[in-house]
Amino acid sequence: MDNAALADQLDAFAALLELAEANAYQARAYRRAAELIRATPVPVEDLIRSGRVRELRGIGAGIEGRLRELVETGSIAELRELERELSPGLIGLGRFLGLTTKRSVELAKALRVRTPDEFREAVAGGRLRDVPGVGPKLEARIKVALERTDARSGPTVLLNRAKTLVDGIAAALDGEAAGDTRRWHHAPTRLAVVSAAPDALARFEALPQIVAMIEGHCGLTVEGIPVELVVAPPERFGTALLQATGSPEYLAALGPLPDAPTERSVYEALRLPFVPPELREAPFTGEPPRLLEQADIRGDLHTHTTWSDGRFSVEEMGRAARDRGYDYLAICDHTPAVGAVKGLTGDDVRRQGEEIAAANERLAPFRILKGIECDILPDGRLDLPDDVLAELDWVQASVHGGQRMPKAEMTKRVAEALQHPSVSCLSHPKGRIIGRRPENALDLEAIFPIAREHDVALEVNGLAPRLDLSGEHVRAALQAGVRIVCSTDAHSIDSLATMTLAVHTARRGGATAADVVNTRPL
Structure with a gap:
């Protein structure tokens, strides 16, 4: 089995584990293993057969056992059992129709059907009305959904x-x-x-x-x-x-x-x-610019470590960034006001600075920058003392709490922060979480002149649920003369790869290498 086939089987297993409401961590682990195997340049089957597959970071004993089962038998027995129990075809059709996994399984059992075609026949034959709990409204909704021909109306996917x-x-x-x-x-x-x-x-x-x-x-x-x-x-x-x-x-x-x-x-x-x-989003005329390429990126300016909510140490993140060919990496852990996770006080920042200095001695000429993702408080003040901020190489100003603040208040809050002499960049400016939280009311048109005057860049955040700034907002920022930063907001070594999403989002806004701060040498 080639790497793609192995990864596809692990992905299918992860999807069914999620639908079976198994341990969420287990499903994520299989999903990450699938991504890792796809990106591995050597044949993973050879590593499995030689007993070396656990040399790949993220492959533990459990996943190794599943992989060995795959190469020796061609399938995963538990995956086949889940398929028999859950009827993936019916669940997939149900999810497309807007039904939950549980509801799809209940309907399949009540109708005694196993395939999408059998389900369609049962609905067409009026058998839904005999199922307890299915009223005329639900029956009508399912019938309308089955007649739908628009393939763009499935569930949200990142x-x-x-x-x-x-x-x-x-x-x-x-x-x-x-x-x-x-x-x-x-x-x-x-x-x-x-x-x-x-x-x-x-x-x-x-x-x-x-x-x-x-x-x-x-x-x-x-x-x-x-x-x-x-x-x-x-x-x-x-x-x-x-x-x-x-x-x-x-x-x-x-x-x-x-x-x-x-x-x-x-x-x-x-x-x-x-x-x-x-x-190719809107009508385009003229000669396209030479858009930003991933090879243009010289460093990542927004990453996290175990000092806050990251999974790896300062030096581990630095080594991983160096291995990606970067010249520099900014460590930007959270400050206390973020609330949901541990944040760094001023004393913590200085202690972390000592760790960064020690790591830099070992990693030179690669450079880890002393940074912070500093919360913007509701009144526009920053969440660390000025003397601490002044010691840092790179300061990301961020809004986390209060994303529903009215437009005038949110804009005043951010504008105040961007005028602080230590601020380098505004993180994920519109605060959206795709599929979960809409953009905040920040008036970017009012923020652009302030960012330009105070030499503050705006971030294109590469986390898949964010991608903020969006391509549309990148275009507006560049037209206003504001520079952008493509960053990952990585909380792990693997997440450094999301730079690809940041770069292509910036390209959607027409960004060239000259528009992006971190295409420049240290």
């Missing part, structure tokens, strides 16, 4: 999960990822893959990620996430890929598209410059 899902399917079908994930949209709703393989549909239906099919070439995951398959002949593959990638508004502005084997040849036929996928 970009990192959507990317992993779509990229894995594309690789398995010798195709290309398309849809919202190729544009790096922060909340993707259209997940699509384009393939020219003659047997693409049959291979798609057989993938472990796909548990049910709806409306032709659209498959569902066990979480109810719809993934669209576009099959195109080689001579019009580029046209299909462009059509499956651009937003409706962008495509409408292009007009009729010629058939072509590559996207670049489509643009050439239209006599237009090639436009990177991130800029």
